[in-house]
Amino acid sequence: xxxxxxxxxxxxxxxxxxxxxxxxxxxxxxxxxxxxxxxxxxxxxxxxxxxxxxxxxxxxxxxxxxxxxxxxxxxxxxxxxxxxxxxxxxxxxxxxxxxxxxxxxxxxxxxxxxxxxxxxxxxxxxxxxxxxxxxxxxxxxxxxxxxxxxxxxxxxxxxxxxxxxxxxxxxxxxxxxxxxxxxxxxxxxxxxxxxxxxxxxxxxxxxxxxxxxxxxxxxxxxxxxx
Numbered sequence: 001x002x003x004x005x006x007x008x009x010x011x012x013x014x015x016x017x018x019x020x021x022x023x024x025x026x027x028x029x030x031x032x033x034x035x036x037x038x039x040x041x042x043x044x045x046x047x048x049x050x051x052x053x054x055x056x057x058x059x060x061x062x063x064x065x066x067x068x069x070x071x072x073x074x075x076x077x078x079x080x081x082x083x084x085x086x087x088x089x090x091x092x093x094x095x096x097x098x099x100x101x102x103x104x105x106x107x108x109x110x111x112x113x114x115x116x117x118x119x120x121x122x123x124x125x126x127x128x129x130x131x132x133x134x135x136x137x138x139x140x141x142x143x144x145x146x147x148x149x150x151x152x153x154x155x156x157x158x159x160x161x162x163x164x165x166x167x168x169x170x171x172x173x174x175x176x177x178x179x180x181x182x183x184x185x186x187x188x189x190x191x192x193x194x195x196x197x198x199x200x201x202x203x204x205x206x207x208x209x210x211x212x213x214x215x216x217x218x219x220x221x222x223x224x225x226x
Contacts, residue, residue, distance in 0.1 A: 022105070022109055022112070022113050023113050023116045023117070026103070027052065027113070029048070030048040030049035031048075031049045031050065031051065031052045032047070032051040032052065032053055033052045033053050033055075033120060034053055035051070035053035035054075035122050036053075037051055037053075037192065037193045037194055037195075038051075038193065038194065038195045039194055039195065040195065041195055043195065044080075044195035044196075045080060047079055047080070048079065049079060050079065051193065052117060052120060053120050053122050054120060054121065054122040054123045054192065055117040055118065055120045056117060056118040056119055056120045056121040057120075057121050057122070057123045057124065057126070057127050057178065057180075057181055058177060058178060058181045059117065059118075059176065059177060059178065060175065060176060060177065060178060061114050061115070061117075061118050063175055063176045064110070064113075064114035064117060064118075065107075065110050065111050065114045066110075067176075068104075068105045068109075068110035068113060068114060069104065069105055069106070069107055069110045070104070071101070071102035071103075071104060073099070073102075074168045074169055074172075074176075075167070075168045075169075076094060076157065076165040076169065077094050077099075077165045077166055078098070078099050080197075081165065081166035083098065084098045084099055094165060123184075123191075123192060126184045126188075126191055126192065127178075127180045127181065127184060129184065130180040130183045130184050130187075132179045132180060132183060132209070132212060133209050135209065135213055136213055136217075137210055137213040137214055137217060138217075139214075139217050139218075139221070141210075142210060142213065142214030142217055142218075143158065143214070145207060145210045145211070145214065146158065146211065146214055149207070150201060150203065150207070152170075155167035155197075156168065156169065156170045157169040157170065157171060158170055158171055158218060159171050159218070159222070166197070167197070167198070170215055170218060171218045171219065171221075171222045172218075172219055172222055173215040173218070173219065174215040174216040174217070174218060174219030174220065175219040175223065176219075177215075179212045179216075182211065182212050182215060183208050183209070183211075183212055185198070186203055186208050186211055187203065187205075187208055188200055
C-alpha cells in the first residue's frame with residue numbers, strides 16, 4: 001500500500017510500480033539491495049554488480065531513469081578488472097567477450113525501479129556529514145588536481161578512451177552521482193565499502209571540493225559533446 005501511495009505522489013501508475021517486481025526479483029541476482037557491504041575479499045570478488053542498498057544516497061534519480069532505459073557501461077573493464085582483461089598488442093586489454101550487457105528496461109519500469117532505488121538510503125549518516133561548498137574550477141586546474149596531485153587517472157577515464165580502465169568512468173559522474181556522495185566516498189571509501197578497490201588517500205576537504213567541482217565540469221562538457 002505504501003508503495004502505491006508513493007507511486008501516486010511521483011505520478012507513476014500503481015500497476016507499473018507495484019507489478020514490475022524487477023528490483024526484488026531480478027536485480028538481486030547481481031546487486032546487493034539489503035546490505036551490509038562485502039566484508040571479506042571473497043565476498044568482494046564474488047560481486048556481479050555494484051551494491052545498491054545505499055542507491056538513494058548515491059545516484060541522481062533522473063539519471064537512473066534515463067540510464068536504465070539505455071544502459072551504457074560505466075566500468076570499462078567490469079566490476080573487477082582482473083576478470084576481464086587479456087594480453088594484447090598494448091599489454092593488458094579489455095576482453096569484451098567476457099562482459100555482459102545490462103538489461104534494458106521500459107520507461108515505466110525504469111521509472112518504477114529508480115523510484116524504489118531512491119528509497120534505499122542506508123548511509124544517511126555519512127551524507128549528513130558533508131557540506132558542498134559553492135564554487136567552480138577550470139578544467140585545467142581540475143585535471144591537475146585529479147591527475148598530477150592525486151594520480152586518479154591511473155584507474156579512471158575522464159573522457160572516452162582517455163584515462164584508466166580499472167575503475168568507473170568519471171566524465172558522467174557529475175550527472176550520475178549526488179555531490180554529497182562523491183565527497184563522502186572520496187573522504188572515506190571504506191566507510192561505504194570496506195573491501196572497495198578505491199584507496200583512501202586522506203584528501204583534504206579543499207581537494208575533495210575540487211573533485212566535486214571538476215566532475216561537474218566534465219559532465220557538462222560530456223553532455224555538450226553529444
